[in-house]
Amino acid sequence: MLVHTRCRIGKRIETRLIGWALHERYTTETVLGPRSFTGRHYWGEVRDRGDQTGVSYVEPLTGEAADTVARELGLHPFPDDATGTTVAIVDPDFGSRTAAEAMRWIADAMVWNLWPKMLPGADGKPPLRLSVVHDGTTVPVSDPAAVPHLGPFVHAFRSMDRTIEHRSLGRVLGTFGLKPLISPFGEPPEPAREAGIVGRVHHACLMRPVDLVVKYLEGPAPTDEAMGYAAVFRADSAMDRVFAASEPATHDDWLVEKLSGDEYRLAGWAMREIKREMKDAAAPRAQGVESGDGVSLARMSRLMSGLMVGAAGQGGAAVFGSPDGIRQPGERSGTAPAGSMAKGPSDTTVNRSGRRGARVRHLDDPFPDIFEGRPVVVQRFQLPDSGPYEVKAVLGVTLGGGGREDSPPEGAAVPEVMGWTSDAGDFATTRTLQAEGGDGKVWSLLVRPAPDTVTQVTLEAGFREVSA
Incomplete structure (x- = not known):
């Protein structure tokens, strides 16, 4: 996999290029004894840590070197003032999927994990515009608000109206929104099912202030089989370090038990409040239809x-x-x-x-x-x-x-x-x-x-x- 990025650092723009491959974990002998590795291999500029371990690490190529190698690899250059990221998968192994199924999975996975960045900002433009291309053919990327099982999360995000705080410690933990819904028909796309959303939606989308999805936390299902709810919790910027410290290496969960002291109390309280809100949303309540005979x-x-x-x-x-x-x-x-x-x-x-x-x-x-x-x-x-x-x-x-x-x-x-x-x-x-x-x-x-x-x-x- 090759990642070619143009990013803004202060007032300047920098180009970066790095490659990596994901394999199984393994253990090897070093001068200090056995050492375990994650199985992630990187290609870039090798740097020495400068300690006695003799272990090196890899940094991305930057500047002209990154542009030159990217061009030689066939990656499209960025316009002069543009920022963005190109992820190129070299010789992909689709497994049991066809190429079309794999491209659909990639496009859907991007939407379900990056949708907060796809929503228009105050200037009417989204912070992130996504595209998928396979062998020169463009693969459509869905509008998050128009995806039946995802749209309610978008509505909840746009209407977050509750501040979750820990009063005794005097800390704001984040903002929360929840939208009741009639469960959409059919199954959500495969990436959503892999995230735990199967059939009915009764989940809370957890995210840090960078507006990237961490996890869809499952809550209790409403007793009415047709009902569901979509909730969103966005951590406060002052709490970003706390929730970041609770994440595993895969950045797909908040493991409160990793924390200690006040950080444990703060993150734990936030999770309890989120679960309480979902429990309330799932509780049975009377719903009437203003007509002659009631209809459930x-x-x-x-x-x-x-x-x-x-x-x-x-x-x-x-x-x-x-x-x-x-x-x-x-x-x-x-x-x-x-x-x-x-x-x-x-x-x-x-x-x-x-x-x-x-x-x-x-x-x-x-x-x-x-x-x-x-x-x-x-x-x-x-x-x-x-x-x-x-x-x-x-x-x-x-x-x-x-x-x-x-x-x-x-x-x-x-x-x-x-x-x-x-x-x-x-x-x-x-x-x-x-x-x-x-x-x-x-x-x-x-x-x-x-x-x-x-x-x-x-x-x-x-x-x-x-x-x-």
């Missing part, structure tokens, strides 16, 4: 397997209600469907009046979630064009038999718009969204579904007229 969240979750479709989806639709958010009987819409039926991101480019230009970009398929203790379905989207937008959600119910009702049965529940949220913290409870486009914000429409139905959504967008 487990049943609701199963109903949500085909939860939202676009106006052009399969089956007929019952669309009814009032002008502010629910389409009237017989009303026609010029919009394209909101649901993208597993097509991935797509743009809707026609507004209600048929005037083109006001686009809505759907970022992923709708997914079930929990908002303020209630089951909702979420459609994430962006407004890519600059200008004052007005976005309206038209809701309906798809009927499995292919028929179409003009109005709901008397007393029947109908889907409702609960509100609109953005990744910048905006929140609106209006039936229509008025927002500026072209600013890169990711918006989410929150819909409360009607029980025992499949909810149909169309987003209608137009540019608002703004008086001078």
Whole structure:
């Protein structure tokens, strides 16, 4: 494995290159007797420790030497002012995996371990941009927020609102956030399963202030089989040294028992508080659905397997209600469907009046979630064009038999718009969204579904007229 890095040290930029191979542990004889080695072999600039052991160590090549060797090895050079890291695996052994499976594993492993660094910062840019290339072919790297089992951790990270502290020692230990959720369907990718997330999500993601995942700590599973939770604990910068000292050589755990004194008390208290929060999240609690007959969240979750479709989806639709958010009987819409039926991101480019230009970009398929203790379905989207937008959600119910009702049965529940949220913290409870486009914000429409139905959504967008 070759690692070619361009990093910033103070006001200067330095290039580094080192190679290593990972093998089994072994023991060999030295002048001081038997000595155990980890099995990690390094290639670079050999340095002598200068002691009586006669043991040397390896430092990376730096500067022009690093650039020259990297170029001779076929690694792409960095632009003059760019920073980053290239990891090249030479003659890889994929074992039982095919090349495509191995590349997918690498891309998924990067996302599940590095996702906090992939989120946009205050300037709208992520600190880390990831790419995977195999024999010249680019392998897609997923958006962490759009990965079903990982997205809730992203939401919890963005909404960390609890400070964990040790009051008697007067120390802030870190910040914590937890998001209840309806368990996504299917299995998470292989790297997540290897990290202990199998099926349901009931874990806390532990990280130090450098925002790299240390571990997904498993907590108790909720009694409701459809429910789960995703939590995030980020150690305070003043506690970084303490948690770093608790990590094994693999940096994939916090072993509090390695510590002593106040450090043991501080780290131990943090872990107990994290586990207590997860225990509280797993405790049974009443969840109601505001309709005639109550529906359990487990049943609701199963109903949500085909939860939202676009106006052009399969089956007929019952669309009814009032002008502010629910389409009237017989009303026609010029919009394209909101649901993208597993097509991935797509743009809707026609507004209600048929005037083109006001686009809505759907970022992923709708997914079930929990908002303020209630089951909702979420459609994430962006407004890519600059200008004052007005976005309206038209809701309906798809009927499995292919028929179409003009109005709901008397007393029947109908889907409702609960509100609109953005990744910048905006929140609106209006039936229509008025927002500026072209600013890169990711918006989410929150819909409360009607029980025992499949909810149909169309987003209608137009540019608002703004008086001078």
